[in-house]
Amino acid sequence: MFRQFFLVTIMLLLLPRQTLTFLHTRSPPLHLPRLLSTQYTIDPPSRNETVKLLPLLSRIHTNKQNFLAHHVVPAHTIAAFDSFKALLPNLPSLNGARNLILDHGCGTGTSTYNLAALHPNHYVLGIDRSSDRLSRGRTFPPDSHLFLDPSNPRVILLRAEISSFMILLSSFLTAPDFSFTVTHQKIYYPNPYPPTKLLSSRVYGLPSFPILLSLGGEIELRSNWEHYVDQFSIAVQALDELEQRSPRPISKRVLPSAAPGVSRFEDKYFKCNEACFGTTFLPPPLTNSRKRDRRHVRRGVVQTGVHSVPGERKSPANYELS
Numbered sequence: 477m478f479r480q481f482f483l484v485t486i487m488l489l490l491l492p493r494q495t496l497t498f499l500h501t502r503s504p505p506l507h508l509p510r511l512l513s514t515q516y517t518i519d520p521p522s523r524n525e526t527v528k529l530l531p532l533l534s535r536i537h538t539n540k541q542n543f544l545a546h547h548v549v550p551a552h553t554i555a556a557f558d559s560f561k562a563l564l565p566n567l568p569s570l571n572g573a574r575n576l577i578l579d580h581g582c583g584t585g586t587s588t589y590n591l592a593a594l595h596p597n598h599y600v601l602g603i604d605r606s607s608d609r610l611s612r613g614r615t616f617p618p619d620s621h622l623f624l625d626p627s628n629p630r631v632i633l634l635r636a637e638i639s640s641f642m643i644l645l646s647s648f649l650t651a652p653d654f655s656f657t658v659t660h661q662k663i664y665y666p667n668p669y670p671p672t673k674l675l676s677s678r679v680y681g682l683p684s685f686p687i688l689l690s691l692g693g694e695i696e697l698r699s700n701w702e703h704y705v706d707q708f709s710i711a712v713q714a715l716d717e718l719e720q721r722s723p724r725p726i727s728k729r730v731l732p733s734a735a736p737g738v739s740r741f742e743d744k745y746f747k748c749n750e751a752c753f754g755t756t757f758l759p760p761p762l763t764n765s766r767k768r769d770r771r772h773v774r775r776g777v778v779q780t781g782v783h784s785v786p787g788e789r790k791s792p793a794n795y796e797l798s
Contacts, residue, residue: 514750518670518701525672526710532681533711537718543683549640556621556636557644560601563624563632564656570597570630576656578691579603581665584612585633587739591662592630594738598659601632603641610635639684646687658693664739668704678704680711689715698731698738698754700745705753712757724757 567574575598579588582602592600604610607621610633616623621635634641648654669677679685679697689695689712697708709726716724731752737743745752 514745514748516700516745516748516750518668518703520703521670521672525675525707528672528675529681529707529711530714532676533685533714534718536681536683536685537715539683540686544643544687547640547643547683549644550637552621553636553640553644556634557641557648559620559622560632560634561648563622564654567599567629570599573597574656575599575659576601577660577662578658578693579662579664580638580688581663582633583609583665584740585610585614585631587662587664588631588633589628590736590738591660592628595660596630599630599632599656601634603634603636603638605635605637607635639682639687642684642687642691646690649691658691660693661688661691661695662738663695663697664741666699666701666704666741668699668701670701678707680708680715685711686715686719689719692759694759695757696754698742698752700741700750700752702751702753705755709755709757716760722760724760726755726757728753728755 575595577591577595577598577600579591579600579602582588582604583606585602585604588600588602592598602610607616610616610623614623614625614633616635623633625631625633649658663679669675675681679688695712697705699705705728709728712724713726716722731737731742731754733746733749733752737746737752742752
């Protein structure tokens with residue numbers, strides 16, 4: 477990286493002043509990250525991580541039911557989910573539909589509000605584990621983990637442990653009184669954990685990753701680390717194959733830096749000409765195996781809003797997406 481930076485610097489010094497002025501005022505910012513690195517650039521790993529990723533995904537697939545049976549849902553997440561369930565019947569349909577976008581790891585909620593503006597006929601649920609981030613610029617009701625903006629009732633912010641919330645939501649998707657459709661899932665928090673030893677801490681290395689894929693809808697991940705985006709694609713395809721799902725249509729793109737970022741991270745990266753990448757998966761057809769998985773979650777893991785844990789065994793780790 478230093479050699480590349482040094483060569484580009486020498487080339488720029490040798491250019492005439494008029495050329496430098498033209499480059500500064502006319503060149504698309506999108507091209508700059510291809511030449512220069514920034515303080516946010518993450519180098520690719522030195523080793524082939526796919527060799528470790530595929531066995532990890534196989535273990536996640538094999539141990540999925542054991543994870544569901546022994547994962548402890550925190551009390552505050554149960555309370556947040558119960559508040560969310562109580563709110564749903566009071567939300568009117570929008571243009572004859574009740575569509576829901578999940579914004580995983582929404583942080584301060586900037587991306588949640590931007591998604592609501594981009595999808596005027598959708599409700600957007602922003603989930604984050606940090607009460608500090610969620611409380612910036614707003615005040616949650618006393619003893620509540622849910623915030624509904626009166627000025628924009630399509631935006632819902634929830635403080636919850638994301639993996640646990642996904643388990644609870646998965647059990648509720650097939651309930652007769654759940655009349656919403658999860659149309660999109662967004663993962664905009666750049667959560668790469670670059671060291672290879674932390675591979676299992678990334679979104680696609682968590683035991684809850686199969687639950688995320690089972691919630692349905694179009695799944696989009698964005699990051700400034702292209703390797704992370706590519707590995708997410710590999711993980712989705714590998715896990716779909718392990719769970720015998722039809723392949724999902726996939727698209728990858730470089731995000732246009734001329735447009736405003738959806739999240740605060742993208743705005744920060746674009747201002748310093750750091751490239752951002754996105755990958756999108758359309759949902760596969762709902763197979764019988766996926767329906768059986770959801771019924772198992774509803775029967776064996778969540779009962780009347782309280783997590784059933786044999787022997788009250790504790791979760792081995794704090795599984796988080798944010």
